[in-house]
Amino acid sequence: MAMAALRREGRRFAPMISPRPITALRSSPLAPSLEDECPIGVRYISTQVVRNRMKSVKNIQKITKAMKMVAASKLRAIQTKAENSRGLWQPFTALLGDLPSANVKKNVVVTISSDKGLCGGINSTSVKISKGLHKLNSGPEKETKYVILGEKAKAQLVRDSKKDIELIITELQKNPLNYTQVSVLADEILKNVEYDALRIVFNKFHSVVSFVPTVSTVLSPEIVEREAESGGKLGDLDSYEVEGGETKGEILQNLAEFQFSCVMFNAVLENACSEQGARMSAMDSSSRNAGDMLDRLTLTYNRTRQASITTELIEIISGASALEG
């Protein structure tokens, strides 16, 4: 009874008798995960093991905090560029319209993703939408091909849609993004891929916590002509007298190429912003998780330490009382 009382008191109170690590020999209620690290026969976790765990969790917390700050500063840099480029595609939409529902034979889905990981779920949502578009637009006469920008989408799409991939471009963000680079890229895509409609899938950056996956459609000039003649949204394209160059077709071709490169530029910038924002929030939540884990480990560590101290006390006292009595 006296020993039970002592044991209870020892657990409530933390005497600093000796700070040296003790491998105690009694059992105690501990988190199941720590018990796998013990050799068989020892029913206690040594404080050494818990301390090592705490050290590594603390390091991870520091790293994720640093990554969050780096992502925040990169976000600030790209955000102004992205906002400036938003005004770009509005004149095109006003002139040529944005028709996601255009029924075309050859679709090309341009998926924009990031090269590095640890950025939350944005790449998976882009890939899901690309696959959905592919399914929607595959049928007897229609076909869909992929053009992939970024390592993450490549990894996911190469697994099941290898035969549908036309072009893969990676390491886009090695140099800071500017329009010339993107227009060269757009040129490459236009040269190598036959298309009636290009659907660009990217994550639009609304705010630091909200990234909406979006699809922008760019139609080839022939389809634009066809839609303009059939009336509807593009009907007033014909009311514009088109000048400069030999034929209207040539102008429309130039216009379509220009539109594609502008929309791509905007899409790539927005996706880069979304990537940094998603990385910020992912790293933030992992820092918080690491903090929680650290708290739990500290409690476990203290309990272990106190229990072993109590055990030692009890042994001493019971030994002493045995000598007396």
Added chain:
Amino acid sequence: MTLNLCVLTPNRIVWDSEVKEIILSTNSGQIGVLPNHAPIATAVDIGILRIRLNDQWLTMALMGGFARIGNNEITIFVNDAEKGSDIDPQEAQQALEIDEMHNLACLFVNVK
């Protein structure tokens, strides 16, 4: 009745306000645009855009693109644009000379 002019480049908005008249240089020559012009969509060559505000003419250099004119709204969309006042003549002269020498050097390489 004034025209609303908007000059856009991929990196920024260069001009966005009202003007009286503009002179634009296209593939097929220069066109002048006054209020109530017919709607027109045209390609813009590398050249000079002149803007008139109240009897004063401003110039801007454009690096090619498109223009859309309709309903007293002009949207000019180019790869790059520089206002005349922002161009330093010395710098431009030096750049011109470097380019000319570069062109000559290329010629020599090709001839060999």
